[in-house]
Amino acid sequence: MREQGGAAKECDVSQCRILVVEDDVLVRRAYERVLAEHSITAVGNGDDALAELNKQHFDAIVSDIDVPGMSGIELLKAVRKTNWEIPVVFITGCPSVNTAQDAVNFGAFGYLTKPVTPDELKRAVARATRGRSLNAPQRPAVQSAEALEARFDRAIDQLYMAFQPIVAVSEGRVMGYEALLRTEEKSLVRPPDLLAAAEQLGELDRLGRAVRSKVAQAIPTAPPGVRIFINLHARDLLDDELLSAASPLAPFADRVVLEITERASLEGVDDDLSRLMRLREQGYWLAIDDLGAGYAGLTSVTRLEPEVVKLDMSLVRGIDANRTQQQFVASISQVCRELGMQVVTEGVETPAERDTLLGLGCDLLQGYLYGRPARTFEAPVF
Numbered sequence: 038m039r040e041q042g043g044a045a046k047e048c049d050v051s052q053c054r055i056l057v058v059e060d061d062v063l064v065r066r067a068y069e070r071v072l073a074e075h076s077i078t079a080v081g082n083g084d085d086a087l088a089e090l091n092k093q094h095f096d097a098i099v100s101d102i103d104v105p106g107m108s109g110i111e112l113l114k115a116v117r118k119t120n121w122e123i124p125v126v127f128i129t130g131c132p133s134v135n136t137a138q139d140a141v142n143f144g145a146f147g148y149l150t151k152p153v154t155p156d157e158l159k160r161a162v163a164r165a166t167r168g169r170s171l172n173a174p175q176r177p178a179v180q181s182a183e184a185l186e187a188r189f190d191r192a193i194d195q196l197y198m199a200f201q202p203i204v205a206v207s208e209g210r211v212m213g214y215e216a217l218l219r220t221e222e223k224s225l226v227r228p229p230d231l232l233a234a235a236e237q238l239g240e241l242d243r244l245g246r247a248v249r250s251k252v253a254q255a256i257p258t259a260p261p262g263v264r265i266f267i268n269l270h271a272r273d274l275l276d277d278e279l280l281s282a283a284s285p286l287a288p289f290a291d292r293v294v295l296e297i298t299e300r301a302s303l304e305g306v307d308d309d310l311s312r313l314m315r316l317r318e319q320g321y322w323l324a325i326d327d328l329g330a331g332y333a334g335l336t337s338v339t340r341l342e343p344e345v346v347k348l349d350m351s352l353v354r355g356i357d358a359n360r361t362q363q364q365f366v367a368s369i370s371q372v373c374r375e376l377g378m379q380v381v382t383e384g385v386e387t388p389a390e391r392d393t394l395l396g397l398g399c400d401l402l403q404g405y406l407y408g409r410p411a412r413t414f415e416a417p418v419f
Contacts, residue, residue, distance in 0.1 A: 053166045054078070054093070058086045058100035058112065059128075068099065071155045072162060083107030087115060095123060097146070097165040099158070102129040102136055110136065113145060122229070124165035128153055132361050146351055148361055157358070164354060182238070189234045192222035193243065198251045199410030200259075202417040203266070203381055203403045206391070209419055212381075212401055213264035213294065216252045217410045232270070241272040245279070253285035256292065259414050266294045266345075268326065274312050280319075290320035294345055297337075298326045313341060327383075328369070338373065346373045350384025350404070357389035367397045374398070 055072055057079040059065040065079050078095070080086050082105045086098070098116070102109035113125050124146035129136065132150045140148050147161045200214040218228045225231045235244040252267055259265060267286075273279055279286075286293055295316060313323060324345035325337050338346060348366060356362045370380045382394050385404030394402060407417040 053096045053162075055162060055166075056080070056086060056089055056095045056098045056100075058083065058098065058104055058109065060101065060104045064101075068158065071158050072099075075162070075166075081105070083109065083112035083115075086112055090116065097162060098123060098125045099162065100125060100127055102127050102140075103131060110140065113140065126161050126165055128158075147355060148359060150359075150361065161355065185234055186238055188222060188224045189231075189238055189240060192220040192225040192231055192234070193247055195221040196247050196251060197221070197412060198248070198255060199412060200255070200265075200414050201403060201410040202408045202415070203401060204407050204417050204419070205401055206395060206419070207400050211260060211263050211417060213266055214259065214414055215266040215296075215403065216248070216255075216268075218248060218268070219410075241270055242276050242278075245270060245273040245276060249279070250285045252293075253289065255414075256289045259292075263414075264292055264294050264322065265289070266296055266324065268296045268298065271297075280312060280315055286321075287319065290316075293320075294322040294324050296324045296326040296347065297341065297343075310340070324381075338376075338378070342376075343378060345379045345381060347381045347383055347403075348399075353382050353384045353390055353394070353404070354386075355390075357387070357393040363393065363397060366394070366399065370397065370399055 053075045055075045055077050057065060057068050057072070057077055058081075059068060059079070060081045062081075065081065069077050069079050078089055078093075080089060083100075084106050086100070087107070089095075098112075100109045100112060104112075107115070109127055109129075113127075116123065116125065126147040126149065127136075127140050127145050128149045128151060130151040132148075146165050149157060149161060197219050199217045199219045201217060202211050203213040203215060204210070205212045218231065220226060220231060225234055231244070232241075235241045249267065252265060256265055269279075278284055281287070297313075317323060322344040323341055324347055325341060325343045326347045327349040328338070328346050346369075348369070352362055352366055356366065366382070373380050379401060380399060381401040381403055382399045383403050385391055385394065385402045385406045387406065390404075391402060391406060407419070408415055
């Protein structure tokens with residue numbers, strides 16, 4: 038349940054911690070000089086990087102892929118076991134489609150090829166650290182289960198949905214809106230914090246039902262003909278209410294796209310495919326969300342055969358200046374289209390990214406360039 042676009046502002050450069058992982062001493066020192074405006078910790082291998090990550094907070098990681106011992110990809114996998122939020126920017130002298138796919142599959146923020154100019158490196162780190170700061174508020178400490186439950190109750194009471202447009206650029210029309218989870222409860226205002234609280238309290242069903250109810254209430258006010266995209270947690274598939282004819286969404290099934298996040302594995306849902314097929318029979322469309330950011334890679338596409346595939350924003354950021362990203366997006370988009378799937382690219386922020394994506398045949402776009410999430414169905418800015 039993420040909004041597609043950048044954060045509102047960039048953190049003060051003097052207040053961002055960057056971990057640099059590079060085994061070549063001269064190159065490492067060059068990166069340190071280029072990024073001297075930040076607080077830099079530089080190491081020569083992945084093992085030392087993990088040790089530093091266990092000792093302190095970082096706002097971003099800049100890593101070579103080919104480092105001694107644990108490779109950059111292996112480091113990324115290890116980091117993602119506990120932290121899906123920290124941006125990781127890769128730099129490599131030996132780019133390949135395989136390493137690029139591995140990088141995006143595990144949520145890499147960027148993929149640069151050597152030689153990297155100082156400006157390229159600065160821009161990549163600036164984009165990665167937007168909205169991050171050493172002084173940024175951390176997740177609230179949980180004093181007790183009772184205190185967390187009270188905050189969660191308030192968050193549910195103050196729950197609302199924000200809607201972000203998905204546009205068909207060449208036709209100048211809105212294809213759909215993604216419903217994004219929001220609450221006015223300040224201690225759980227970030228969707229990942231609210232989801233974590235629901236998991237800890239065993240209240241995922243309650244949260245999922247509240248979200249679906251709020252969306253159903255809003256659908257009659259949506260522009261005619263548009264589809265409404267709703268994120269599903271894997272646990273939602275176990276909730277019989279979702280499949281019931283009495284579900285608040287059931288009357289609008291032919292307008293609803295259920296997004297299954299590619300970041301989360303469906304292995305814990307024993308009969309997930311049969312349940313998904315039952316939803317499809319009721320008229321719902323299915324979408325793979327965040328493709329290129331999670332565990333399963335393209336296997337989730339072949340397994341679910343969704344009507345829509347949404348490419349993760351990590352593939353879009355800076356795509357105008359990265360040929361490897363362009364080749365990867367062009368290839369995966371072509372395959373999906375040949376399979377009859379619509380492809381939405383997420384996180385489009387700049388005209389340069391838009392123009393590059395349109396040149397690659399990607400016409401369905403979502404991101405701050407067209408509109409920020411709003412409580413009502415706002416018209417996009419073309």
